Amino acid sequence: xxxxxxxxxxxxxxxxxxxxxxxxxxxxxxxxxxxxxxxxxxxxxxxxxxxxxxxxxxxxxxxxxxxxxxxxxxxxxxxxxxxxxxxxxxxxxxxxxxxxxxxxxxxxxxxxxxxxxxxxxxxxxxxxxxxxxxxxxxxxxxxxxxxxxxxxxxxxxxxxxxxxxxxxxxxxxxxxxxxxxxxxxxxxxxxxxxxxxxxxxxxxxxxxxxxxx
Numbered sequence: 550x551x552x553x554x555x556x557x558x559x560x561x562x563x564x565x566x567x568x569x570x571x572x573x574x575x576x577x578x579x580x581x582x583x584x585x586x587x588x589x590x591x592x593x594x595x596x597x598x599x600x601x602x603x604x605x606x607x608x609x610x611x612x613x614x615x616x617x618x619x620x621x622x623x624x625x626x627x628x629x630x631x632x633x634x635x636x637x638x639x640x641x642x643x644x645x646x647x648x649x650x651x652x653x654x655x656x657x658x659x660x661x662x663x664x665x666x667x668x669x670x671x672x673x674x675x676x677x678x679x680x681x682x683x684x685x686x687x688x689x690x691x692x693x694x695x696x697x698x699x700x701x702x703x704x705x706x707x708x709x710x711x712x713x714x715x716x717x718x719x720x721x722x723x724x725x726x727x728x729x730x731x732x733x734x735x736x737x738x739x740x741x742x743x744x745x746x747x748x749x750x751x752x753x754x755x756x757x758x759x760x761x762x
């Protein structure tokens with residue numbers, strides 16, 4: 550009888566502990582791909598130009614500008630280098646023919662460096678986008694050294710608010726980066742606000758850059 554009671558108590562305890570573990574479950578790192586040239590000296594990159602993101606999604610026209618600005622702000626917070634955005638309507642975009650960026654030669658990179666007075670260039674594409682109530686952002690971003698044309702950094706990933714692991718990472722983002730001021734929604738504000746979800750995505754993008762030493 551005592552043995553049966555003991556076993557029942559252990560099983561009840563395991564059930565409670567199991568529930569606790571479910572609540573405290575940790576997220577898995579993003580499953581997308583990113584590249585970082587670990588031989589590169591990022592401290593030698595003083596100024597970076599960020600091109601307005603290309604939009605391959607069927608979303609609103611202002612999305613590229615919105616996400617490009619968020620990307621610029623997120624990179625600025627890393628304090629690695631100064632950043633400047635070049636939009637499609639800017640004269641530099643037209644004169645440097647930045648629409649053909651994917652086929653640039655070393656001479657083209659040199660011309661960009663000279664005109665923009667930058668050491669590196671960040672450019673990329675919004676490949677997919679879905680807005681509220683089920684956010685999804687898919688990005689492909691690259692950073693090229695204008696001094697030699699080498700790829701310094703790249704990331705390609707998808708952030709889907711309906712994914713359970715993404716939800717766990719959103720909670721961690723909220724707890725470490727937002728914390729207070731969003732009651733009663735708390736972390737769920739990221740699932741209900743396009744601006745907050747964009748900030749979360751860019752936070753994960755810029756985390757793959759090196760830390761400022």
